[in-house]
Amino acid sequence: MDNLSIIVDNRERNHELLDQLSQYNIKLSFKQLPVGDYIISDRMCVERKTITDFESSIIDSRIFDQAERLSKSFTKPILILEGDMNETNLGRNVILGTILSLYREYNLLVINSISPEETSYLLSRFAEKEQIDEKREPKLVGIRKNRSELELQIMLLCSLPGIGTKTARNMLLYFKNIKNIVDASPKELMSIEKIGKKKAEKIHNLLNSSFQGVSEDEVS
Numbered sequence: 001m002d003n004l005s006i007i008v009d010n011r012e013r014n015h016e017l018l019d020q021l022s023q024y025n026i027k028l029s030f031k032q033l034p035v036g037d038y039i040i041s042d043r044m045c046v047e048r049k050t051i052t053d054f055e056s057s058i059i060d061s062r063i064f065d066q067a068e069r070l071s072k073s074f075t076k077p078i079l080i081l082e083g084d085m086n087e088t089n090l091g092r093n094v095i096l097g098t099i100l101s102l103y104r105e106y107n108l109l110v111i112n113s114i115s116p117e118e119t120s121y122l123l124s125r126f127a128e129k130e131q132i133d134e135k136r137e138p139k140l141v142g143i144r145k146n147r148s149e150l151e152l153q154i155m156l157l158c159s160l161p162g163i164g165t166k167t168a169r170n171m172l173l174y175f176k177n178i179k180n181i182v183d184a185s186p187k188e189l190m191s192i193e194k195i196g197k198k199k200a201e202k203i204h205n206l207l208n209s210s211f212q213g214v215s216e217d218e219v220s
Helices: 015-023 051-059 062-073 092-104 117-131 149-158 164-175 178-183 197-208
Strands: 004-009 026-031 044-050 076-082 109-113
Touching: 004 044, 004 117, 015 026, 015 117, 044 051, 044 062, 044 117, 051 062, 051 076, 051 092, 062 076, 062 092, 062 164, 076 092, 076 117, 092 109, 109 117, 149 164, 149 178, 164 178, 178 197
Parallel strands: 004 026, 044 076, 076 109
Antiparallel strands: none
């Protein structure tokens, strides 16, 4: 397999997988991708998640936002789910149900891989089929977009501890704007589903703590 290349998100840290891709003689170029982890062609992008990552993204509903962005950016979006689907905290039925929803609602194809080595093999085969058989090269195409005010508000709220996309939306629906959330008491924050007493107090303290000053080392 000669002259194959993949654009890799520069936050990807699985060196075992990257080393294996290099052994397949695939040229890797690293860029910060707005969506996905591996761009295979102008129409195919792959998101890779471990079972643990996938479960976390189901709990906070982040996976559905990611799936929507992938499907809007590429006509052949793929999620490689790495690990044993029988060894989950949520249960195999929840995992399978989510996989069906992702395909039905977002046309996101989910493929199970047992290891980083197998994932690298799948990526190399995708690259071979897309770039050699279909003559399609990997490139960034139309996936950067100006975020709406609502999206920026949700991103801001999702930076709070324990807050995912769904909870952020519920907070905005209830409090109407960010200022009201900042001014809310812990008891008021507890009006939102999935925000208990400890989480409410932590959010309230974080939003209302006075700045004490930090050293350059602490912010570097």
